[in-house]
Amino acid sequence: MSRKSYPSYLLGALLLSAACLASLALALEHLGAAKLFGCGLESGCARALKSPFAYFLAWPTAFFGLSFFAGLLAAWLTMRARFPSSMLWLVRAGAVGSLLLAAEMFRGGYLCPYCFTVHATNLAFWVLIERRPSADSRALPVFACLFVLISASLWFVEGLAEQRRLADEEKELESLAQPQSSENLREDERFEGRYLQGPENAAIRLVVFTDYQCESCRKVDRELAHLLAVRSDLSLSTKHFPLSSDCNDKVRRLGVNTHPNACSAARAAEAGGLLGGDAGFQRMHDWLFKRGGAFSQGELKAALPSLGFEADTFLQAMQAPQTEAFVQKDIAEALALGLHGTPMIFINGREFRSWSRPGAVKTAVETVAAAELSADFRPPSAYEKFLTDWRIQAPHSLPPPGRDEQRVASSGVEVVLWGDYLEPNTRILDKRLRQALQGVNGASYSYRYFPLETTCNEKLSRTLHPGACLAARAAEAAYRAGGQEALEAMHAFLMESSGRPTRGEIEAKALGLGLGDRFRTYLDSVEVARALQRDIENARAMTVRSIPLLFIAGKLVPRWKLEDASVPEAILAEALSSR
Structure with missing residues (x-):
């Protein structure tokens, strides 16, 4: 390698290394092996990992990216930056993928810093390689070997993570089937919402705290709608926890406004209930989820007649103090129950945390039905939930302080x-x-x-x-x-x-x-x-x-x-x- 080409060689190595590290961080987050800094509740990072573009051909995009960039880095280092035309076209294809994913990320409003690092470095590497002559045909086999090796390793690790997730879900299902303490029995004070789908005295009562702009909430709602259609022993109540600073003080204190229209959507659902009871609430609920909770005043007004509402009357109800009070009541209740994110699902008064797996809610409902437990239970308080969240954590062997060379064993x-x-x-x-x-x-x-x-x-x-x-x-x-x-x-x-x-x-x-x-x-x-x-x-x-x-x-x-x-x-x- 000539001295003149060395800076480009070094720059390419640095760009690909950065892309590898960012992809690795996202892959670890997907596996549950790491919790990335800045990837908390409804952050851009969390939303990116839940988006439809988080998978490519049923394979996590982060896994694909890690294998792709690691293969490129190995070929770049081994061949001293001499890439044949076949590799150049591979890099171009990767650049097109980054452009499409970055455009979707900006369109969806979830600015994930780790994703941005991947796409920015990938595009910069493409610009760099377009300026260099291609030469060595051995680069493609080096890339292919490492791509396959890392993909196979990730497939194996993903299998282990899946086994762990299944074991955790099985433990949660077992806990759902256990009788509750009589201290939480409240036959005179049902834990349910203002509007109900399904029979009033259902043996299985679901309560869901939701946000109409939450994609995970929409997916769960579709699953629950199917369950309600096939089961006669199930009822569903919907409560609100909009992740918007317009009406949610908790979100306002965090200094974010994740779902700008979520408060308006919650008020629209409540207005539907005020004017049309259970059926009116449900019609508006379905319309809101179909639109992802996003609508303008004009779009809402145009849709109201087809939903069975007179426009002016509905808009007045939507802005009524009672409507806002209902939304605020739900937010306060969610915080009192220790809500950490949406959706938050309760089955007969018990929180079900493993809802994200397809079919998991159906399995949980069947488990509770088979156990024939009372539905008249209220969930524990946020205080008890916080303690339980600590109890169920796996113990870690913590490293020593940075100043110590060796860990000092402690019996306390x-x-x-x-x-x-x-x-x-x-x-x-x-x-x-x-x-x-x-x-x-x-x-x-x-x-x-x-x-x-x-x-x-x-x-x-x-x-x-x-x-x-x-x-x-x-x-x-x-x-x-x-x-x-x-x-x-x-x-x-x-x-x-x-x-x-x-x-x-x-x-x-x-x-x-x-x-x-x-x-x-x-x-x-x-x-x-x-x-x-x-x-x-x-x-x-x-x-x-x-x-x-x-x-x-x-x-x-x-x-x-x-x-x-x-x-x-x-x-x-x-x-x-x-x-």
Whole structure:
């Protein structure tokens, strides 16, 4: 290879490596082996993985992309960037695929950063290779061999993941068939919605919290409609949880507006019910799902006569205070039940989590029917659900803190928190954990670093808290300069500081702790930087999606923040009592 062509060779390798890594991240998310940072509830990443374009010829698109880019990278490196015309056409075909998928991603409004990385690097590689002469015919066999090898490996791993999912679903079905505690029996207060499909005294009662712009909700609704058509012992009630900041304070606090028309759609369904009872609600419900919850005022007004409504009367009902009150009541109830995403399905008062598999709801209904259980049960509260979500987690063998070379075995309950010193929820949770652990024997607390700043956490898409890396380095430098006592003092200072501590304030605190020049030496040292990087990489290995990330007794605490409830404290007490 000539010196002149080396920069292009290196650039091509970097582009293909980036595409491989992004595809690998999406493949791991699909397998359930990782929870990508920034891919939470109804994020662009989550919606992309649920879209029809998430599969290509019944094969996950992420798997295809990983095999494709890994094959290209191997051929590029092995053949020293000498590609024949056959490979050039393969790259062109891949570029066309990226253009189509990127266009659909923008059209659908789900901007997935990992998908964007794949498509951007793929298109950039295509531009690069078009500018280079082709030569070596051996590149195609190298590509084909690696493509087949990786595809076969992914097929095997997908089989193992499928077995795990089936085992989890089987366990959930078994729990659905178990009698409930009499504490949840409410014969005088049925858990159902305002409008009902099916017989009033059905032996099996389904309640679904939905969002008319949620694609998964639409798929589940089609499955439920089929079940209602073939079973006479089944009823269905629909409640609302629109993922729109227009009417949902929970979504508004997150600073997103995932489904902009979902609130209007929920009010339209309620207006249909107010004017036409069960049948009116159902007609509007079906119309909304057929349109994916999206409509303009003109489109709605034009459709109303065919749906059996007088337009002006309907539009007035849609804006009535009672309609909004019903939607707000459903949102409050969903949050009180610990809703984490839509759809949320209850069968005879028990949540069914494994609804995403085709036919899973049908199997669950048949299981409950065979068990002949009472339908007069209410689901547990959000508090109990949060505790249950922790209980059912598989225990992890957590890595040691980044500063340690070896893990020190502990016979007590380990509480491990990954966080950012400047992130408000991290500060709240850290304070509560330290208070809960005061004077407690048999438990240990370990704080790990995950600063939300690209200066030291380079894989983040953007910086959320400038100065977070400095704060984390300060805590680690205090430990190295003065031991555990100095670390605890610096940790408390950083957590309790108002705003963002400056370097001068941090150094003044260190001086007050008697750390002096040793602290300043460590603050910018390679050892401290490496400790931070180990904590950051360990958090990613533990499938971090958001900060703070809490583990108690080796189990992830999926959710801990609940008004007027002490969820982490209750989990800690339960973990201690079960030792």
